[in-house]
Amino acid sequence: MRLPAIAPRNIVMPLVVLLCGGLVLYPIGFLINESLNVGDPSAFPPEEYGFDNFINLTDDYRALANTLLVSCIATVLAVIFGFLQAWILTRTNIPGRRRLERLMELPYYMTPLIGALAWGVLLGPKTGLVNQLWRSAGAPGDLFNIYSAYGIAWVMALFEGTVAFVMISAAMKSMDPSLEESSRVLGAGKLRTALRITLPLVAPGVLSATIFVFAEMLGSFAAAFVLGIPGRFYVVTTVIWQATLSFPPDYGRAAAMGLSLFAVMLVTLTLARLVLRHGTYTTITGKAFRPRAMDVGVMRWPLLGIAWGYIIVAVILPLGALMLTSFERFATVILSQMQFTFANYQTALQMGSVGPAFVNSLILGISVATIGVVVIGVLAWIIYRSRMPGSGVAEYVIMFPQAVPRLVFGLGLLWAWINLPIPIYGTLWLLALAYFTVFLPLGLRTIASVVLQVDPSLEECARVCGAGWGYQMRTVIMPLLRPGLVAAWLLIFIASVRELGVSIFLMGPNSKVIAPAIVNSWLSSSSELSAAMALIQTATVFIAVAILFGLARRVTGVTQ
Amino acid sequence: MSEPRIEVADLIVRYGDVIAVDGIGFDIAPGELVTLLGPSGCGKTTTLRAVAGLETPSGGSIRLNGDTVYSAGQRRNVPAEKRGVSMVFQSYAIWPHMTVFDNVAYGLRVRRLPPGEVRENVRRVLGLVQMLEYADRPASKLSGGQQQRVAVARAIAFSPNVVLFDEPLSNLDAKLRAEMRVELRELQRRLDITSLYVTHDQEEALAISDRVIVMSGGRIEQIGTPEDIYNRPRSRFVADFVGSANLIEGKVRGPSGTDGTLIFDAQGGVELEVVGSGGSSDRATVALRSSYIHLGQAPGSHNAVAGRIHRRMFHGDFIQYVVDWPAGQLIVRRPPTELFEEGSDVTVSFAPVHCVLL
Numbered sequence: 080m081r082l083p084a085i086a087p088r089n090i091v092m093p094l095v096v097l098l099c100g101g102l103v104l105y106p107i108g109f110l111i112n113e114s115l116n117v118g119d120p121s122a123f124p125p126e127e128y129g130f131d132n133f134i135n136l137t138d139d140y141r142a143l144a145n146t147l148l149v150s151c152i153a154t155v156l157a158v159i160f161g162f163l164q165a166w167i168l169t170r171t172n173i174p175g176r177r178r179l180e181r182l183m184e185l186p187y188y189m190t191p192l193i194g195a196l197a198w199g200v201l202l203g204p205k206t207g208l209v210n211q212l213w214r215s216a217g218a219p220g221d222l223f224n225i226y227s228a229y230g231i232a233w234v235m236a237l238f239e240g241t242v243a244f245v246m247i248s249a250a251m252k253s254m255d256p257s258l259e260e261s262s263r264v265l266g267a268g269k270l271r272t273a274l275r276i277t278l279p280l281v282a283p284g285v286l287s288a289t290i291f292v293f294a295e296m297l298g299s300f301a302a303a304f305v306l307g308i309p310g311r312f313y314v315v316t317t318v319i320w321q322a323t324l325s326f327p328p329d330y331g332r333a334a335a336m337g338l339s340l341f342a343v344m345l346v347t348l349t350l351a352r353l354v355l356r357h358g359t360y361t362t363i364t365g366k367a368f369r370p371r372a373m374d375v376g377v378m379r380w381p382l383l384g385i386a387w388g389y390i391i392v393a394v395i396l397p398l399g400a401l402m403l404t405s406f407e408r409f410a411t412v413i414l415s416q417m418q419f420t421f422a423n424y425q426t427a428l429q430m431g432s433v434g435p436a437f438v439n440s441l442i443l444g445i446s447v448a449t450i451g452v453v454v455i456g457v458l459a460w461i462i463y464r465s466r467m468p469g470s471g472v473a474e475y476v477i478m479f480p481q482a483v484p485r486l487v488f489g490l491g492l493l494w495a496w497i498n499l500p501i502p503i504y505g506t507l508w509l510l511a512l513a514y515f516t517v518f519l520p521l522g523l524r525t526i527a528s529v530v531l532q533v534d535p536s537l538e539e540c541a542r543v544c545g546a547g548w549g550y551q552m553r554t555v556i557m558p559l560l561r562p563g564l565v566a567a568w569l570l571i572f573i574a575s576v577r578e579l580g581v582s583i584f585l586m587g588p589n590s591k592v593i594a595p596a597i598v599n600s601w602l603s604s605s606s607e608l609s610a611a612m613a614l615i616q617t618a619t620v621f622i623a624v625a626i627l628f629g630l631a632r633r634v635t636g637v638t639q
Numbered sequence: 640m641s642e643p644r645i646e647v648a649d650l651i652v653r654y655g656d657v658i659a660v661d662g663i664g665f666d667i668a669p670g671e672l673v674t675l676l677g678p679s680g681c682g683k684t685t686t687l688r689a690v691a692g693l694e695t696p697s698g699g700s701i702r703l704n705g706d707t708v709y710s711a712g713q714r715r716n717v718p719a720e721k722r723g724v725s726m727v728f729q730s731y732a733i734w735p736h737m738t739v740f741d742n743v744a745y746g747l748r749v750r751r752l753p754p755g756e757v758r759e760n761v762r763r764v765l766g767l768v769q770m771l772e773y774a775d776r777p778a779s780k781l782s783g784g785q786q787q788r789v790a791v792a793r794a795i796a797f798s799p800n801v802v803l804f805d806e807p808l809s810n811l812d813a814k815l816r817a818e819m820r821v822e823l824r825e826l827q828r829r830l831d832i833t834s835l836y837v838t839h840d841q842e843e844a845l846a847i848s849d850r851v852i853v854m855s856g857g858r859i860e861q862i863g864t865p866e867d868i869y870n871r872p873r874s875r876f877v878a879d880f881v882g883s884a885n886l887i888e889g890k891v892r893g894p895s896g897t898d899g900t901l902i903f904d905a906q907g908g909v910e911l912e913v914v915g916s917g918g919s920s921d922r923a924t925v926a927l928r929s930s931y932i933h934l935g936q937a938p939g940s941h942n943a944v945a946g947r948i949h950r951r952m953f954h955g956d957f958i959q960y961v962v963d964w965p966a967g968q969l970i971v972r973r974p975p976t977e978l979f980e981e982g983s984d985v986t987v988s989f990a991p992v993h994c995v996l997l
Contacts (some may be wrong), residue, residue, distance in 0.1 A: 120661075180857050194749065276755050369697070435733060488911075534730050534732065536728040536729070536732035537732045537734055539693050539719070539726075539728070539732070540726065540728055540732035540793075541732075541734075542692075542693070542718070542719040542720045543691055543692075543693070543719050543720070543722075543724065543725060543726040544720075544725070544746035544749055544793070544797070545720045545721075545723070545746055545749040545750060545797075546720055546745070546749045547720055554745070558736045559734070559735075559736060561736075
């Protein structure tokens with residue numbers, strides 16, 4: 080055999096990498112191109128180039144200020160929530176810590192969209208359930224108005240609080256308890272140890288969580304959309320949406336704004352990663368420690384209350400409000416006025432475009448997840464195992480959509496595919512392609528974590544035993560990756576069914592999907608119907624999770 | 640002597656700018672067990688993996704059973720799965736999603752043996768490693784020692800000509816390692832398996848090998864039988880890395896006139912009779928194994944110098960003394976029956992044949 084042998088893998092590998100890389104870079108290229116378009120906004124290719132779109136960004140200073148305001152409030156709140164929860168659940172001896180820790184995933188499954196709908200139902204002016212109670216008690220006006228900067232920040236903080244919790248508790252858990260113990264042994268008291276040892280060691284984790292949450296906030300769309308539009312409160316993402324779908328559309332402005340947002344986010348996210356890499360000391364050894372829990376005495380009851388309080392406010396209360404509303408003819412908490420009905424669910428499943436939207440979302444979720452897992456599985460193996468030249472660059476490109484706000488990427492995709500002679504605009508094919516592109520990082524990260532855990536010698540041993548590439552894949556590599564593949568399937572499915580930012584640009588009249596349909600129903604002011612739709616969507620996700628967890632337990636139960 | 644099973648010539652392996660293996664060569668005869676010994680990063684594992692086909696060298700050639708499997712000159716590189724060698728990995732590489740039986744049967748099934756023969760062979764090799772009763776266990780439910788046995792069984796199941804061992808015992812605890820060492824050697828001898836064995840444990844290398852190749856910095860320091868390596872180290876590195884040795888600095892004055900030995904002047908006016916070749920030199924080193932030094936005047940030890948016990952450490956199987964003598968300090972290992980108090984005066988003596996001029 081000659082050295083430059085052309086084995087099947089030598090063709091398959093570059094092909095997959097090029098294809099996926101192209102899918103990611105193509106829309107970004109269009110976005111950049113469009114942002115420099117200063118001529119007729121709907122002409123393609125642009126007739127005139129210039130930087131006017133970027134220069135004119137300052138005209139939208141109100142939206143920029145709003146974005147900063149909302150992001151700052153939400154970040155501060157989220158980090159406080161996350162830090163408190165992380166400290167209570169990892170470092171104190173409150174009862175039922177393990178169960179609470181698992182429940183902390185729930186706010187993340189709620190999504191900002193569901194959260195915004197639910198809090199709209201609860202705290203909307205006039206019609207909000209809490210405000211109804213307030214008024215029925217004889218008080219004037221509204222107690223709260225969720226259609227405001229504070230409302231958006233509140234909803235986002237409840238959601239991002241879980242993100243902060245995960246990052247901060249990881250920092251707290253990975254700390255070697257002997258670092259604190261040696262401080263105590265050397266004679267320092269509890270407080271001194273906490274201030275001089277624990278806090279400095281945890282600080283980089285908290286700081287990077289803060290920056291990360293802030294960056295996510297800058298690009299967040301759903302809550303600002305649902306709660307901002309009714310009160311004409313605009314942030315950058317909603318301005319982009321408006322500029323794109325208004326008539327005449329101002330694509331150049333939207334693209335320039337999107338790119339600037341992306342640039343700011345990229346810088347902030349890089350900063351977060353730098354803080355995490357350079358700021359963390361050698362405490363992160365990869366070993367899993369269970370730090371010794373502090374005995375908090377009677378304080379454990381109030382702390383338990385705080386821990387549960389977060390879950391009640393972030394999950395149980397909003398879901399309860401949605402559920403109540405979805406079964407009512409008119410949303411109310413006044414007992415005498417309640418009229419219960421199933422009509423909302425019937426409408427949700429039958430109504431001209433809404434029923435098909437559910438079906439479309441399911442079809443998309445299942446097919447994108449299935450094809451995605453196969454392609455991303457090969458991709459992960461190429462990037463992390465094959466030592467193919469340029470695999471580092473490939474990883475960077477594939478992970479790129481992660482740093483781009485979903486809505487901005489959706490804008491790029493819209494432009495990229497509308498201008499392609501392939502007639503897939505307005506069809507489910509385009510949505511599938513778009514979903515696949517934006518979920519590449521999610522899938523790659525999930526599968527990579529498993530690929531990296533598989534000892535390379537397991538595969539090398541199969542080679543030495545005489546197995547060819549295909550045989551190795553089938554008998555050793557794929558079975559070992561199975562838990563990761565199942566997890567990736569699940570995550571991509573869930574993300575697809577809930578996708579909003581890309582879908583809102585790319586769905587056509589015959590290819591409606593569920594999340595934008597819910598938003599539209601909300602904006603045409605039927606909170607009861609929207610609640611029913613949101614709950615059906617949530618239930619779909621939970622059922623999928625339950626089925627897959629059952630499956631996963633069977634699959635992995637055999638091997639472990 | 641029949642044709643060598645493994646022939647490595649001028650092998651070079653580069654990782655970017657780093658040269659991991661720097662032009663080494665050796666032959667291994669049928670049925671021989673040869674060890675690549677050296678500290679981590681010396682290129683021993685890279686060499687083994689190049690022979691297996693898991694690393695692509697940048698130069699030289701590798702022949703297995705007379706066939707060229709790698710040759711930079713002929714631009715030839717047979718992939719690992721076509722080389723027909725077998726390998727035991729440091730991490731054992733036991734596939735956790737299969738049973739013990741399936742693990743061992745893998746190489747046989749790849750070769751499309753009929754199920755009857757597969758079963759027969761698997762039972763035979765599992766019997767050899769005393770793991771027959773575990774055949775139907777999930778492989779993930781095994782202890783370290785058991786995984787080790789399964790890894791060995793899997794490596795020999797398809798009766799390969801050549802088996803490569805990549806630090807197979809380094810993950811076992813000391814006692815189990817000593818036991819497995821004996822078993823591995825037994826098995827290798829009984830089945831007449833040609834083996835290339837990588838280890839960083841000099842004791843293991845000496846105990847198990849027909850020949851030892853000591854490597855350092857990507858090059859071969861010395862090739863020889865274990866006795867050769869221990870008794871006649873050729874370089875400072877070998878003397879220091881293999882076994883416990885005292886390195887004595889000094890000058891070579893010239894021939895002593897008896898038995899072809901040389902006169903060596905160490906520091907502190909110590910004059911020693913040593914073995915070695917070459918004439919006088921101003922800077923020279925003599926290696927002296929700590930086990931070959933007597934405390935007291937031993938018969939036939941021409942070299943005898945007065946010293947004092949500085950420190951005594953009781954190890955159980957031996958006692959290690961640090962002895963002050965005019966040329967500095969000496970490490971001396973004596974059987975636990977030879978007990979001296981710290982501070983007592985002794986005579987250190989040793990034969991010229993054990994003083995190896997490097």
